[in-house]
Amino acid sequence: MLDISPVIPVAVIDDAGTAVPVARALVAGGVAVIEVTLRTPAALDAIRRIADEVPGISVGVGTVTTPAQLEEAASAGASFVVSPGCTPRLLDAMTASGLPCLPGAATVSEMLTLLEHGFTELKFFPATAAGGLAYLRSVAAPLPGLRFCPTGGLTPETAPDYLALPNVACVGGSWLTPADAIAAGDWTTIRSLAARAAALTP
Ligand code: 3PG
DSSP states (O other), X not given: OGGGOSEEEEEOOSSGGGHHHHHHHHHHHTOOEEXXXXXXXXXXXXXXXXXXXXXTOEEEEESOOSHHHHXXXXXXXXXXXXXXXXXXXXXHHHHHHOSOEEOEEOSHHHHHHHHHTTOOEEEETTTTTTTHHHHHHHHHTTOTTOEEEEBSXXXXXXXXXXXXXXXXXXXXXXXXXXHHHHHHTOHHHHHHHHHHHHTSOO
């Protein structure tokens, strides 16, 4: 699923009423994917609305930490699942869901555990704090079967450096959907940020 876009926008939606215009602005800018994080009470409703009303986008759920959350998000229409880390129960739920999943890992042992469970596309989180570019570069040789979506602390300025790494397929970031732009209904800004992100090359 990492080939869907060079950047996966990580969105925090406080008001479900903003979900559809945010998603439409991303699509208008050329980004056909959105990860809605389960960090607000509005998140599941936001996923439901985007899935129902924005046909041109793949809407996924992020910040999934329990099997119950995964199930709720899948019922709301999430078409992919992202977690910040992994537990045995969460991994079993991911496998059972049949959905494309991006489990999170920050250490080599976690990465190996995920590989053992059959996951070869991982979120590297929190990317900047956990070692950033140098860390990903260092794991490329010992873990050649893994491709990463680094997320956490990336910016439009640092994203190209990550995308240039051979084991990075795409990056994640919240910068495409700034809280102030959403609150102000400034869809033009989100559209321009998306257009800039869509032009990055993986
Ligand atoms: C995530 O959940 O993936 C991160 O919180 C997003 O990180 P960022 O806000 O630093 O882009």
